[in-house]
Amino acid sequence: MSTILSLNNISKRYGHVQALDGVSFDIPAGSVYGILGPNGSGKTTMLGIVTDVLKADAGSFTLMEQTPSAAQRRKIGTLLETPNFYHYLSAYKNLQIVANIKQTSEQDIPRVLELAGLVARQHSAFKTYSLGMKQRLAIAAAMLGDPEVLILDEPANGLDPVGIAEVRNLIRQLAQSGKTIIMASHLLDEVEKVCTHVAILRKGKLLGSGPVNAVLSRDNFIEIGGPDNQALSQLIKQHPAFVQVLPGQDGILQVTFRETIDPASLNSWCAQQGVWLSHLQMSRKSLETAFLELTNN
Structure with missing residues (x-):
């Protein structure tokens, strides 16, 4: 071009x-x-x-x-x-x-x-x-x-x-x-x-x-929650593809991985570690969030 x-x-x-x-x-x-x-x-x-x-x-x-x-x-x-x-x-x-x-x-x-x-x-x-x-x-x-x-x-x-x-x-x-x-x-x-x-x-x-x-990169992330989100936060850091975990609304955790993660396989992985998720949802960073992250750095 x-x-x-x-x-x-x-x-x-x-x-x-x-x-x-x-x-x-x-x-x-x-x-x-x-x-x-x-x-x-x-x-x-x-x-x-x-x-x-x-x-x-x-x-x-x-x-x-x-x-x-x-x-x-x-x-x-x-x-x-x-x-x-x-x-x-x-x-x-x-x-x-x-x-x-x-x-x-x-x-x-x-x-x-x-x-x-x-x-x-x-x-x-x-x-x-x-x-x-x-x-x-x-x-x-x-x-x-x-x-x-x-x-x-x-x-x-x-x-x-x-x-x-x-x-x-x-x-x-x-x-x-x-x-x-x-x-x-x-x-x-x-x-x-x-x-x-x-x-x-x-x-x-x-x-x-x-x-x-x-x-304006808008990476996908997964929202997860369970009975003990503090313990869940420590557990998710052990996932092989883990990059970052941030607190979301209502105590829900926002987790970013270095590759696309299938929600079903993540749910299975957590269950194998003895943790059952009560909340699991694919999400995407808003354009406003991506813009603010760029301009506030």
Whole structure:
């Protein structure tokens, strides 16, 4: 898989604040790449540098295998701020203005309205739109000219659940058409549902990058319980594949093994040691737990 964007030791400082500190990672073509982190982690600064709104203090990046030129910029659609359109104009007229600014043909407007699901409301004033519709119009504006790459800063920020679902479905649709989508977000759930890859930032530092399942590792574990969980905890440490035991809710033990363990064979092993389990259940670490473990280290 080819690389669409490569960042090499990008650093940026605002006074005493180190917004980015030597950040490097690659974004593969055709991916939906989430830049994940809490507010103040450096996500927007990074996107600003990639789109030439900001200049890095150190480091470099290549986009589409070369240093971005004016021609390359036309292949990138961006949404870096809250949608800002003329409230009393229709979606169509607002897109006419955007097309003129971007120096692209107005003939592309029907296509992006169709993609955004706004054909039926294309002649309604922007002020009558819901938050989700406004955000979809902003993405439609970014899509004018049919760019190969979309860069979206917090596309679901401030939306209600319906609006979030609308934007999520649009991003999925665009991804299926072969676009590379780079999106910053602090919403862990949205990254899991939409993104194929992720880079996690905290206070300007890169904590990890790559496929979502690899970066946010969510190992299976087995919950067990018995008449004497303290004794059970000591016993389970003798299992040949034992890695870790942690206390769970209601005294239940959460046990991790270095390999997949069949619950029936574990139950049999415990019985052979003279311990009968009253609770035995396969489980999986939540995405939130995996994220907190990574960011709290």
